[in-house]
Amino acid sequence: MVYRRTKKVDQKLEARLQAIMQAARDEFARNGFYGTSIKDIARRAGVGVGTIYLYLRNKDALFAALVNEAYEMVLDRIARARKNAGSGRQKLQASMEAALAVLQENRDLARVMLVQSPAGHPAVAEQLYDLLHRLAKLVEEDVEEEIARGELPPQDARIASLAFVGTFYQVVMGWLKEGVPADLTAAGKELVAYNLRGLGYRVEGVKEDG
Template sequence: MDRRQEILEAAAKSFSLFGYKATTMDQVAKIANVGKGTIYTFFANKEELFNAIVVKMIDEMRVEADKAALEGDSFEEKAHARLMHMLKFRETHLLYAKLIDEEKELRTPAVAEVLQEIEEAIVSYIEEKIKKAIANGEVKQCDTKLVAYLLFKSYLALVIDWNKTHDEELEEERIVTLISETIFKSLFS
């Protein structure tokens, strides 16, 4: 493994453990077992290092979401699998979870900005899949950006937010049925 990769892994570990605000370049250097100057040969500052890690995390999320979609499934089945996988990634990925917590607790501007970038990347990813489905004749013409946003926010609300205000957790099958009978129904009619 090269030095840059070692630094990225050490920084990801530090950001996951301590959050953005509490992570220092000294901590990253110590975890990576390099001098602080070595970090600065690859990254100008903490923000640049943080952004490199976030870009890598978004790529991981896209790869994992693509793996969740099975060949031969319909657009609707693939969309559901990908969206559920991305939301599970959001809950289980240590760095992502830490960023969400830090943004809620400390309102760190850099973290809020990165979470917005991640959301935009997810919506863009969904939009790409919708455009491909339109080109393949699986979905009728629509405003792909708005539909992608609607799908993401609907899944987010039903999978994550619902539990915060209701005693019962929604079963995945119930979410699938609801989204299928509302949003997807309008895309296929």
């Protein structure tokens, strides 16, 4: 009468949770928060409707978990990239490249986070805004440092950092919504140059290729 889960069942439960999360990622990425029903997710995951409620408190929690997953992934990747960078300029450049790389590798998650999350629960939409805000803060600090060092001309670091983050947002949205640019990291080269120039760095002539 003592029931204790075997490893086999544990694995099954874990696999089920993953199946549900994956199904949710697919559905939310394609149809948005309001366009996706729990039934849709259950069907795709191959489980009953009630099963989902054994794993996640409710629909909001499920969506929030996904957004959070994306959020952590992006921040973590950028933080790691910055660790290996020396100068402020290198930090900025490394951040940009890391952000584009991680998005390119997780297109569905990016779609949930950037395209669909604003359409979800207001609290969840706030999360995306908060992420962009945090990224802008990082940039702002770098820019202020560089201004103090005389590497960049005096300017409103706040506006510059918002502008900086904004360029990414728009380019990534283009990639997500119509596949242009086709290769995000390749386009990154131009984007990096645009922002470095925008901030006031001297940038070597940007050749179209190689």
